[in-house]
Amino acid sequence: EPEVTQTPSHQVTQMGQEVILRCVPISNHLYFYWYRQILGQKVEFLVSFYNNEISEKSEIFDDQFSVERPDGSNFTLKIRSTKLEDSAMYFCASSEVRESGELFFGEGSRLTVL
Amino acid sequence: QKEVEQNSGPLSVPEGAIASLNCTYSDRGSQSFFWYRQYSGKSPELIMFIYSNGDKEDGRFTAQLNKASQYVSLLIRDSQPSDSATYLCAVHSGGGADGLTFGKGTHLIIQP
Numbered sequence: 001e002p003e004v005t006q007t008p009s010h011q012v013t014q015m016g017q018e019v020i021l022r023c024v025p026i027s028n029h030l031y032f033y034w035y036r037q038i039l040g041q042k043v044e045f046l047v048s049f050y051n052n053e054i055s056e057k058s059e060i061f062d063d064q065f066s067v068e069r070p071d072g073s074n075f076t077l078k079i080r081s082t083k084l085e086d087s088a089m090y091f092c093a094s095s096e097v098r099e100s101g102e103l104f105f106g107e108g109s110r111l112t113v114l
Numbered sequence: 115q116k117e118v119e120q121n122s123g124p125l126s127v128p129e130g131a132i133a134s135l136n137c138t139y140s141d142r143g144s145q146s147f148f149w150y151r152q153y154s155g156k157s158p159e160l161i162m163f164i165y166s167n168g169d170k171e172d173g174r175f176t177a178q179l180n181k182a183s184q185y186v187s188l189l190i191r192d193s194q195p196s197d198s199a200t201y202l203c204a205v206h207s208g209g210g211a212d213g214l215t216f217g218k219g220t221h222l223i224i225q226p
Contacts, residue, residue, distance in 0.1 A: 043158060045213030056212040091157055101148040101206040101214050105157040
């Protein structure tokens, strides 16, 4: 069964460092997303991406965040200067259809900022 | 501010019984509604979606939607221990928006 894969599964970094989280969406999906979940909290939308540009971003997705599809398979989330409050599980998701809530999530990348 | 509210639980249900999970949402213009299951430490997994008022059944799961009351529910029949998880209600507002608004989830425990 096709799946969304994410790397790394866990990353520990120092405050102020740059982090790149990587995702390989399902191959025939065209819409890509990043969500995050702070421990014990709700899943929160960060950004959606289609046709090599951001479709929508939330208030959380400020200037320290960026997304990129550097090649035909990878989809990345970069956090330029990490803060303690960026510690969370980051989920990549993809869908076949735009404006669809039928998302396929990856297993997540746990980011710990010290 | 779009809100999705769920009782966090835990909701404890005996094996074989019906588990009933509820969700309310604040945005009256919301278009589509989703139930995701999340096991501890894992990612959300879509189990049901519903777009129209009424009931939608898929195996042991039934989703119910009442847009007038801004209320969504999920029934799980013949509950199994493997159904023990956190169930996340998610709402999509449509109208060009991509992101889902999730509730905090209801922790369901099925007692063998």
